[in-house]
Amino acid sequence: NAGVTQTPKFRILKIGQSMTLQCTQDMNHNYMYWYRQDPGMGLKLIYYSVGAGITDKGEVPNGYNVSRSTTEDFPLRLELAAPSQTSVYFCASSSGTVHEQYFGPGTRLTVT
Amino acid sequence: GDSVTQMEGPVTLSEEAFLTINCTYTATGYPSLFWYVQYPGEGLQLLLKATKADDKGSNKGFEATYRKETTSFHLEKGSVQVSDSAVYFCALRFPMNRDDKIIFGKGTRLHILP
Numbered sequence: 001n002a003g004v005t006q007t008p009k010f011r012i013l014k015i016g017q018s019m020t021l022q023c024t025q026d027m028n029h030n031y032m033y034w035y036r037q038d039p040g041m042g043l044k045l046i047y048y049s050v051g052a053g054i055t056d057k058g059e060v061p062n063g064y065n066v067s068r069s070t071t072e073d074f075p076l077r078l079e080l081a082a083p084s085q086t087s088v089y090f091c092a093s094s095s096g097t098v099h100e101q102y103f104g105p106g107t108r109l110t111v112t
Numbered sequence: 113g114d115s116v117t118q119m120e121g122p123v124t125l126s127e128e129a130f131l132t133i134n135c136t137y138t139a140t141g142y143p144s145l146f147w148y149v150q151y152p153g154e155g156l157q158l159l160l161k162a163t164k165a166d167d168k169g170s171n172k173g174f175e176a177t178y179r180k181e182t183t184s185f186h187l188e189k190g191s192v193q194v195s196d197s198a199v200y201f202c203a204l205r206f207p208m209n210r211d212d213k214i215i216f217g218k219g220t221r222l223h224i225l226p
Contacts (some may be wrong), residue, residue: 004155031212033213041218041219042201042216042217042218042219043156043201043216045213048213050212058213090155090156092155092156094212096212100146100158100161101156101158101212101214102157103155103156103157104155105153105154105155106154106155
């Protein structure tokens, strides 16, 4: 049981490049989330999904896009990367009944 | 709006010292309360939770009691170890929250010296 997995673990992007952060969970959870964690700061919600085909914006959605075509996968797309997107990105999932969120190990992204 | 406030870190203690990390919340209803822990280089993981007033959550020697009268959920441990060095997040969730979102505090970094 792998839980929540994220790839890649680390990435360096040049300004203006694009990339997709992958997130997969094998717990059959309906709810999935993307957060960013800036140095010394807490978590900010970027996007979330309550089920396949349904996504919604969180606190800081600008510069990002998501899709949820399956229950398992919730990729996060960065278009036209900017230095302000340098952060650690966490994906999480929950069942919606127990209410605990399970987190992946994170992707450390640097935009230069 | 609803929010969580926790003491700023870093907190530095010697091994076997008593730990308290303060957490208070602002909410219009009766949320469930959580403490999450983030060890270096890892994602967050649930440490303990409480779902109603006067409930005590406990795990790995850590405890926190849901105090509705003071809107607090302070984290305590009687004797900390070096392995407890991590960032601790207080968080809340509303029972009728349809999208299961959690509001996190900013985190408190804890350093335990041997």
